[in-house]
Amino acid sequence: MTELSHHLPALQVVVPMLSAPLVMLLRPRGLAWAAATAASLTAFAIAIALTIGVLDGHDFSYNMGSWPAPYGIELRVDAFSALLLLVVTGASTLALLAGRSSVDAEIDPQRQPLFYTAWLLALAGLAGMSVSADAFNIFVFMEISSLASYILISGGADRRALPAVFKYLVMGTVGATCYLIGIGLIYLMTGTLNLADMELRIDQVADQSPTLVAAGFITIGLALKAAVFPLHVWLPNAYTYAPHGVTVFLAACATKVALYLLLRFDFFLFQPNLAGHDLQFAYFLMPLAVLAILIGSAVALFEHNLKRLLAYSSIAQIGYITLGASLVSLTGLTASILHIFNHALAKGTLFLAVACLATRCSGLNLSNIAGVAGRMPWTMGAFVLAGLSLIGIPGTAGFVSKWYLISAALGEGVIGGLLVAIIVVSSLMAVVYIWRMVETAYFGTAQADAVSGEAPAALLAVTWTAALANLYFGLLSWLPVTLSTSAAELLVRQVP
Amino acid sequence: MNAEQSILIALGLPLIGALGIALAGRINANLREAVTLITALALAVIVWGLLPELMAGERPALQLTEIVPGISIAFRIEPLGMLFAALASGLWIVNSVYSIGYMRGNRESHQTRFYIFFAIAIAAAMGIAFAGNLITLFLFYEILTLSTYPLVSHKGDANTVRSARIYLGVLLTTSIGLLLPAIIWTYYAAGSGDFVAGGILDGKLGGPAIGLLLGLFVFGVGKAAIMPMHRWLPAAMVAPTPVSALLHAVAVVKAGVFTILKIILYIFGVDFLFAEPSSSWLLYAAAFTIIVASLIALRQQNLKRLLAYSTVAQLSYVVMAAAILKPLAEIGAAIHMVAHAFGKITLFFAAGAIYVAAKKTELQQLRGIGRRMPWTMTAFTIGALSMIGVPPTGGFVSKWYILAGAFQADNYVAIATIIASTALNAAYFLPIIYMAWFTAEPSTPGKDHGEAPLTMVLALTMTAALTIGLFLFNGPVLELERQLVGGAP
Numbered sequence: 005m006t007e008l009s010h011h012l013p014a015l016q017v018v019v020p021m022l023s024a025p026l027v028m029l030l031r032p033r034g035l036a037w038a039a040a041t042a043a044s045l046t047a048f049a050i051a052i053a054l055t056i057g058v059l060d061g062h063d064f065s066y067n068m069g070s071w072p073a074p075y076g077i078e079l080r081v082d083a084f085s086a087l088l089l090l091v092v093t094g095a096s097t098l099a100l101l102a103g104r105s106s107v108d109a110e111i112d113p114q115r116q117p118l119f120y121t122a123w124l125l126a127l128a129g130l131a132g133m134s135v136s137a138d139a140f141n142i143f144v145f146m147e148i149s150s151l152a153s154y155i156l157i158s159g160g161a162d163r164r165a166l167p168a169v170f171k172y173l174v175m176g177t178v179g180a181t182c183y184l185i186g187i188g189l190i191y192l193m194t195g196t197l198n199l200a201d202m203e204l205r206i207d208q209v210a211d212q213s214p215t216l217v218a219a220g221f222i223t224i225g226l227a228l229k230a231a232v233f234p235l236h237v238w239l240p241n242a243y244t245y246a247p248h249g250v251t252v253f254l255a256a257c258a259t260k261v262a263l264y265l266l267l268r269f270d271f272f273l274f275q276p277n278l279a280g281h282d283l284q285f286a287y288f289l290m291p292l293a294v295l296a297i298l299i300g301s302a303v304a305l306f307e308h309n310l311k312r313l314l315a316y317s318s319i320a321q322i323g324y325i326t327l328g329a330s331l332v333s334l335t336g337l338t339a340s341i342l343h344i345f346n347h348a349l350a351k352g353t354l355f356l357a358v359a360c361l362a363t364r365c366s367g368l369n370l371s372n373i374a375g376v377a378g379r380m381p382w383t384m385g386a387f388v389l390a391g392l393s394l395i396g397i398p399g400t401a402g403f404v405s406k407w408y409l410i411s412a413a414l415g416e417g418v419i420g421g422l423l424v425a426i427i428v429v430s431s432l433m434a435v436v437y438i439w440r441m442v443e444t445a446y447f448g449t450a451q452a453d454a455v456s457g458e459a460p461a462a463l464l465a466v467t468w469t470a471a472l473a474n475l476y477f478g479l480l481s482w483l484p485v486t487l488s489t490s491a492a493e494l495l496v497r498q499v500p
Numbered sequence: 501m502n503a504e505q506s507i508l509i510a511l512g513l514p515l516i517g518a519l520g521i522a523l524a525g526r527i528n529a530n531l532r533e534a535v536t537l538i539t540a541l542a543l544a545v546i547v548w549g550l551l552p553e554l555m556a557g558e559r560p561a562l563q564l565t566e567i568v569p570g571i572s573i574a575f576r577i578e579p580l581g582m583l584f585a586a587l588a589s590g591l592w593i594v595n596s597v598y599s600i601g602y603m604r605g606n607r608e609s610h611q612t613r614f615y616i617f618f619a620i621a622i623a624a625a626m627g628i629a630f631a632g633n634l635i636t637l638f639l640f641y642e643i644l645t646l647s648t649y650p651l652v653s654h655k656g657d658a659n660t661v662r663s664a665r666i667y668l669g670v671l672l673t674t675s676i677g678l679l680l681p682a683i684i685w686t687y688y689a690a691g692s693g694d695f696v697a698g699g700i701l702d703g704k705l706g707g708p709a710i711g712l713l714l715g716l717f718v719f720g721v722g723k724a725a726i727m728p729m730h731r732w733l734p735a736a737m738v739a740p741t742p743v744s745a746l747l748h749a750v751a752v753v754k755a756g757v758f759t760i761l762k763i764i765l766y767i768f769g770v771d772f773l774f775a776e777p778s779s780s781w782l783l784y785a786a787a788f789t790i791i792v793a794s795l796i797a798l799r800q801q802n803l804k805r806l807l808a809y810s811t812v813a814q815l816s817y818v819v820m821a822a823a824i825l826k827p828l829a830e831i832g833a834a835i836h837m838v839a840h841a842f843g844k845i846t847l848f849f850a851a852g853a854i855y856v857a858a859k860k861t862e863l864q865q866l867r868g869i870g871r872r873m874p875w876t877m878t879a880f881t882i883g884a885l886s887m888i889g890v891p892p893t894g895g896f897v898s899k900w901y902i903l904a905g906a907f908q909a910d911n912y913v914a915i916a917t918i919i920a921s922t923a924l925n926a927a928y929f930l931p932i933i934y935m936a937w938f939t940a941e942p943s944t945p946g947k948d949h950g951e952a953p954l955t956m957v958l959a960l961t962m963t964a965a966l967t968i969g970l971f972l973f974n975g976p977v978l979e980l981e982r983q984l985v986g987g988a989p
Binding site for chain 1: 565567568571573635638639642643646653656661665668672673676677680681684685687688
């Protein structure tokens with residue numbers, strides 16, 4: 005390993021974090037955007053380099069400031085975190101590349117440098133949560149990313165974002181506090197914050213009841229951040245009223261990182277040490293996942309605002325991810341982790357297409373996009389592709405994760421059969437809510453005040469890149485499948 | 501050029517053609533039509549060029565990509581798929597000739613879009629025909645559904661869009677809700693979904709589970725229009741007639757029964773299914789569809805709707821023949837795919853010709869039309885006779901084999917159904933023929949008209965000739981399809 009590649013885990017966080025204050029100083033028009041995009045691209049390149057390293061078979065471990073592990077802060081990158089890093093940095097980069105015109109339209113030029121600063125901080129926070137192996141350090145990054153995303157969501161001109169973000173702030177803070185209480189309890193018992201060290205020490209503790217309480221706090225705290233049903237109420241409005249570029253970025257990855265931590269803590273820390281906790285975990289998450297899938301899809305059926313509709317669909321899709329995890333099997337976890345990647349692709353593309361629509365439509369209700377396909381054929385083409393991926397049609401990325409999920413459910417006997425039925429029903433609901441939008445766009449009667457023309461070329465190019473990625477990873481899914489299989493193996497290995 | 505390359509070309513050529521149509525459509529309508537015809541001809545040459553190898557017993561195969569371990573996009577040509585591909589690609593030429601007359605004669609809008617999606621649909625049909633496993637077949641099955649949606653909703657008015665929604669709704673719901681779970685179940689139980697002669701499920705599943713899986717498959721393949729999944733087919737009649745003719749008499753519906761045949765022959769295996777009592781319901785479901793759809797057809801006043809219900813019944817002939825599970829009946833099922841295709845495309849061509857020339861769509865308006873449009877109505881008569889199964893038409897040959905298979909199995913339900921439905925077919929087709937030829941035109945003709953445009957008459961004469969040709973020269977088809985049931989190549 006070369007000298008530089010050794011430092012990659014640290015650079016993954018340091019690059020966006022140090023770029024953030026620099027970006028704030030770049031007043032001339034467009035420079036802030038260029039610098040932020042460059043930093044995000046660099047972060048993406050680092051994530052790719054880390055992934056290549058992980059695929060070669062060596063995980064990364066890095067001691068901050070060269071302090072050895074249990075004392076200093078450790079950063080770790082394995083298959084699971086590499087996958088998350090790809091999603092986080094990829095989503096940020098695509099959203100930035102695409103988002104310039106939509107940010108220009110929505111955010112006052114004076115405030116743009118601050119906006120991009122917050123963006124990079126959110127990126128640094130999310131990347132930090134993915135690489136850190138220190139429980140308290142994770143909390144710090146969580147707060148950085150949360151505070152930055154509050155700024156991002158409320159950064160647009162839409163005043164309705166303010167109450168939405170206030171709700172998010174209150175719930176997000178409650179979540180972070182729960183997490184902190186849980187970490188505090190574990191620290192009390194083990195005297196360590198390093199995750200690997202915790203694993204070793206926690207089973208030396210005589211009385212495990214505080215561990216159980218900690219598990220409860222940490223699970224609830226992270227579930228709040230991950231918008232696990234019924235703790236999802238902050239999400240729809242936050243996604244709906246955020247600037248479009250921010251929605252692309254956050255919808256693709258923000259909740260996914262919290263889910264990643266949830267799985268990591270539970271499988272590494274709690275399941276090996278608490279007797280019967282795997283059943284607790286399964287029975288706690290499975291009903292919630294099923295409810296999320298059914299209710300999220302059902303609400304999406306009746307929504308009229310495009311962004312809110314897609315936000316409710318996200319709640320259902322998070323349900324798929326938790327459903328796979330709740331099966332506590334290798335295939336189930338693979339499906340779950342794979343869906344983190346594939347859903348980010350599909351939903352990111354859909355929100356990108358929505359951003360395209362927003363540049364030309366007077367609003368984002370169904371009635372606003374009536375007949376828009378004739379004027380914006382490329383945008384709607386990408387929208388249909390991503391919609392098919394969300395539904396899970398073969399040939400698209402969404403199919404691969406659904407395949408794994410149904411295979412995992414089939415291995416569970418009678419309950420599995422029921423779960424398959426639920427997955428099928430919700431896929432059909434997805435057909436309906438996607439098709440409502442597509443049909444309106446293709447066959448609706450256009451409004452008189454409709455603006456003609458396609459979305460800006462840069463936005464369109466990125467949207468199509470993402471849409472084609474849905475196809476690519478649907479036909480050649482080697483990369484995400486390999487990563488998520490080895491990540492699932494990592495997790496399952498911990499369960500006794 | 502070897503067979504593997506031919507497979508790729510057969511799939512890619514219509515897509516390239518679609519691109520060419522899109523480009524040519526901006527320049528000149530004649531150029532666009534030339535691109536369609538050249539693509540159709542080239543495709544037929546490629547596909548028919550594969551025939552000798554198939555006849556010799558070769559099974560060309562090609563794996564395109566492996567999505568995840570064990571699940572790949574792969575192709576493998578066998579006699580049934582060859583027959584379907586040859587049929588669809590051959591009739592595409594005739595249908596394109598006909599389309600040109602119809603679309604121009606009717607002054608339809610969005611003609612370029614029409615030809616583009618038509619070409620994509622043909623590419624999907626090729627994919628279905630050559631699919632080597634269930635997932636590949638499903639992928640192209642869905643592409644076929646999606647690519648035909650713009651064709652069905654071509655007119656774009658409220659009524660059409662409503663019908664197109666039924667079309668898409670039924671086909672997508674059944675395929676995602678029933679077919680996909682069945683496919684995943686098969687992969688889970690058997691470890692693969694490859695089409696293997698004799699089936700892959702023997703010893704992997706048993707008892708009522710087989711009947712259930714068969715049910716998921718049969719009702720999941722909505723394109724085969726087994727009742728109650730048939731609603732989309734009458735709804736699809738809002739499409740321009742060339743679409744009804746090639747897609748809803750040949751490519752789409754045949755893709756449905758083809759899929760069911762493939763699943764019975766290559767996933768379950770005929771012998772395995774014959775030994776399993778829980779699978780016997782399929783024959784009754786098909787028989788029920790045949791009788792009920794024929795009864796509904798009897799009551800129709802609109803020509804295209806009558807033809808649609810007749811198609812529903814005729815598709816179930818194929819499924820019932822397959823469900824008899826005897827070698828002769830399987831051959832009969834394959835031939836009936838061809839015989840019905842020739843006969844029904846002729847009938848639709850005639851209906852479209854009548855519409856273009858006289859703007860008539862209802863049965864009552866057809867009095868005395870035979871004298872004004874003798875070529876069209878002669879072709880119509882031949883097509884109708886083939887539906888009934890009267891010699892010298894192709895419909896007789898397939899019915900012969902299906903009956904022979906039914907006797908092989910001593911299956912009296914099937915025999916009785918065939919007899920009853922023959923009577924019903926006669927009951928709804930003969931009055932039309934009688935009316936067209938032997939009754940006088942109403943004293944005040946709505947419009948003075950002669951035959952439809954030449955290209956349309958040419959096309960329907962060709963398919964009528966094919967219907968008779970299948971009776972006279974069915975040797976090669978039989979020879980190919982005997983391989984299905986283990987006959988020597």
